[in-house]
Amino acid sequence: MTPGRLVVGLALAALAGAVLWWVLSRRPAPVVWQGYVDADFVKIGPTRQGLLTGVRVARGDSVAAGAPLFDQDDVAERAARDQAARQAxxxxxxxxxxxxxxxxxxxxxxxxxxxxxxxxxxxxxxxxxxxxxxxxxxxxxxxxxxxxxxxxxxxxxxxxxxxxxxxxxxxxxxxxxxxxxxxxxxxxxxxxxAIADWQLAQRHATAPAAGLIADVLARPGEVLDAGVPVVSLLPPGNIFIRLFVPQAMLSQVHPGDRVALACDGCAPGLEGQVDFISPQAEYTPPLIYSDESRAKLVYLVQARPRPDQAARLNPGEPVTVRPLAAGAP
Structure with missing residues (x-):
């Protein structure tokens, strides 16, 4: 064998060894799941048909539980309440x-x-x-x-x-x-x-929980049927994460597991807890843009962020989810 061929052979052998060492020594890629923020909005409307006389909130307002939201015409209810009070x-x-x-x-x-x-x-x-x-x-x-x-x-x-x-x-x-x-x-x-008092109180709706006014759906002067929403309220406790776990990793996820949450512009340290695992598999939704998970069967998993951190997340926002080991900080 000529010296030139010997050198080439040794170089190829060294390259193959380096590649083998890199493959064997590299750390596995961290487990990361794709998801997005979702929420259950509370649509608040009148319990009885009537004229909407005023809306007390605007889109984007933060309200406390019991804060006034909107009013309906209450002339008839007030008169009925006075009559019932006199009869009592x-x-x-x-x-x-x-x-x-x-x-x-x-x-x-x-x-x-x-x-x-x-x-x-x-x-x-x-x-x-x-x-x-x-x-x-x-x-x-x-x-x-x-x-x-x-x-x-x-x-x-x-x-x-x-x-x-x-x-x-x-x-x-x-x-x-x-x-x-x-x-x-x-x-x-x-x-x-008591019935007259309740009927009068229903003409003045209040927030059932603290939260953010996501939308105002009606304006004063409209005559609304019972149940037609006037205000869309988003309590922080109604915010959750929809994430998608590959079929092969489903056995590693359990209700109650802690997960780390990350999104663009979000503060570090966001956490959540798995509270639902879908019993049925589905194909990767089109909104999840990941070459690693595309066209694979996944399971929908739902996680709730910590109550003190939920308000930092916005519905529709993409997030990445990483499982946290038990006892991890």
Whole structure:
């Protein structure tokens, strides 16, 4: 073999060795999945048909839970609420009247009548005692004694009757059946008032949760049917990540796994947690532009970002997702 061929052979052997060393020593490419930010928007509309009189928010506003969103014409509901309140007040007064005693003047009159009757009885009893002692000695006739006894019994009977009358005056004026019926009527009036309050409150919609106003879908002056959305609200807790995991790697993903999230312009350190894995495979969606995963079967996996980081992500934004080992920082 000529020296030239020997040199070429040695060079080829060295090149092949270097290539083999590079292949064996290089680190495997990191596992990265493609995905995008999605969200469940809350479409808030009226519960009853009516005229939209005002919208309190604009697109892009951040609102707290309970913040006013929009108003409808409430003239009819306000009038109905006032009527129900008056009816409930009237029913309560009627019940109190049936459950309460007689008027103060009637009670005082009954007490005075009883006191007068007791005084008459006491006098009749004293007369009777005097005549019962005098009649046997001949100082009084037996006829007078018998008359005193009758007067005493009559006075005592009148006292008993006036005591019963006083007790009746102090007792509830209504019979038990009337009181029970009026209690039921008062309860029905309170229920009607509660319904009227609810119907009035529905004319003034408030935010069910804190979030961002994604869109305003109606304007004052429009007559809206029940359920037609006026405001689209995006609470941070409704933001999630849709990612696509190759079929061969599905066994490595489990609900509850932590994942790292990255996107253009996003702050580092974003994390999420897998909360859903699709039971069916699908082809790579066209919006995932990756030569490595194109035209392969993938599974849709859903991950929720941390609640304190969710607001940093925008629906529709592409993200890359990397699995985090258990205990990883």
């Amino acid at each position: 007040e009237e029913s309560a007064r009627q019940l109190a009247n049936l459950q309460g005693p007689g008027r103060d003047t009637e009670i005082r009159q009954a007490e005075a009548n009883l006191a007068d009757a007791e005084a008459t009885r006491d006098r009749a009893r004293a007369d009777l005692r005097r005549l019962e002692g005098a009649a046997p000695a001949g100082a009084a006739t037996f006829q007078a004694r018998d008359q005193a006894r009758a007067e005493y019994r009559s006075a005592q009977a009148r006292v008993d009757g006036l005591r019963a009358a006083l007790a009746q005056t102090r007792a509830p004026t209504g019979r038990a059946e009337q009181i029970r019926a009026q209690m039921a009527a008062a309860g029905a009036s309170r229920a009607a008032l």
